[in-house]
Amino acid sequence: MNVRTIDDLRQNVNFLFRSVLGHVRRPACPDCGPGDHRLVDRKYLVARLFECRHCCLRFRHPADDASGLNAFYQSAYRQEDGITTDLPSVAEWKHMLDKGFGEKGVEHYVSLFRSFFPERDPSDLRLLDYGCSWGYQTWQFRNAGFDAHGFEISVPRASYGRDVLGLPIHSSIRELTPGIDIFFASHVIEHVPSPRKLLEQGFEMLRPGGYLVIESPNGSEEFRLARPAHHRKLWGRVHPFLMTPEFYRRWLADRPAYLSSHPFDDLALDFGSWDQTQTMFGRMDGPSMLMITRKS
Ligand SMILES: [Zn+2]
Numbered sequence: 001m002n003v004r005t006i007d008d009l010r011q012n013v014n015f016l017f018r019s020v021l022g023h024v025r026r027p028a029c030p031d032c033g034p035g036d037h038r039l040v041d042r043k044y045l046v047a048r049l050f051e052c053r054h055c056c057l058r059f060r061h062p063a064d065d066a067s068g069l070n071a072f073y074q075s076a077y078r079q080e081d082g083i084t085t086d087l088p089s090v091a092e093w094k095h096m097l098d099k100g101f102g103e104k105g106v107e108h109y110v111s112l113f114r115s116f117f118p119e120r121d122p123s124d125l126r127l128l129d130y131g132c133s134w135g136y137q138t139w140q141f142r143n144a145g146f147d148a149h150g151f152e153i154s155v156p157r158a159s160y161g162r163d164v165l166g167l168p169i170h171s172s173i174r175e176l177t178p179g180i181d182i183f184f185a186s187h188v189i190e191h192v193p194s195p196r197k198l199l200e201q202g203f204e205m206l207r208p209g210g211y212l213v214i215e216s217p218n219g220s221e222e223f224r225l226a227r228p229a230h231h232r233k234l235w236g237r238v239h240p241f242l243m244t245p246e247f248y249r250r251w252l253a254d255r256p257a258y259l260s261s262h263p264f265d266d267l268a269l270d271f272g273s274w275d276q277t278q279t280m281f282g283r284m285d286g287p288s289m290l291m292i293t294r295k296s
Pocket residue numbers: 029030031032033052053054055056057
């Protein structure tokens with residue numbers, strides 16, 4: 001058994017232990033408190049997924065506290081896709097440059113972001129890649145000509161991006177200045193202590209006319225009913241939250257948005273069909289969900 005397998009096993013046992021201990025506590029939405037909620041799913045007997053009836057966020061119970069989450073994301077957080085959390089060797093990095101970034105390629109986002117501001121040069125667009133890990137997407141955005149910066153709370157991953165790849169990756173929220181044209185967070189919101197606060201923070205940092213672009217696992221009921229086993233994999237120890245379309249609709253209030261789900265092959269074209277005056281729901285049966293709104 002290798003070190004990583006042992007580490008994963010230890011974290012899973014720890015999660016089960018915390019789940020048993022926390023089972024009798026009252027489930028609570030991070031923003032609305034222990035109010036009205038409904039049971040959506042359960043796994044490992046003791047871990048449950050609830051939906052807050054007030055804000056429609058789906059949250060795992062028992063929850064993690066914010067300091068535990070911060071410590072976890074410093075180095076213990078791992079994804080087994082070979083890129084999200086693995087710092088590449090020189091040979092692996094060269095391989096990515098030669099062969100592309102696979103599922104983490106941002107070609108569809110490059111086309112989309114160019115379509116946001118067709119009259120402006122990408123080098124003039126401030127893009128923040130929030131929760132960028134070691135910068136594999138920040139690098140691609142910069143390579144496509146955008147003035148892209150990254151933000152990452154994991155000090156080892158941010159340091160790698162800065163020191164090895166020379167990327168402008170910030171580790172302190174205080175280093176980020178407002179006036180951003182595109183606030184982009186891909187598979188980040190399902191990890192943070194309060195998804196609502198991330199949306200508010202991102203929106204606050206936009207300049208007027210800027211776009212908030214949030215991709216996350218799809219927590220919609222449509223996806224759960226169509227693919228219950230896949231939906232169950234999307235929440236658990238590593239993902240304490242799932243966003244629903246209704247969660248976004250309530251946060252947005254009267255502000256229009258574009259919502260859709262994977263696949264994103266014709267993203268720029270599909271987004272172009274949104275008139276930006278009312279919320280448009282595309283297909284909601286894919287595993288990843290995308291929400292885009294604009295600051296007027
Ligand atoms: Zn709530």
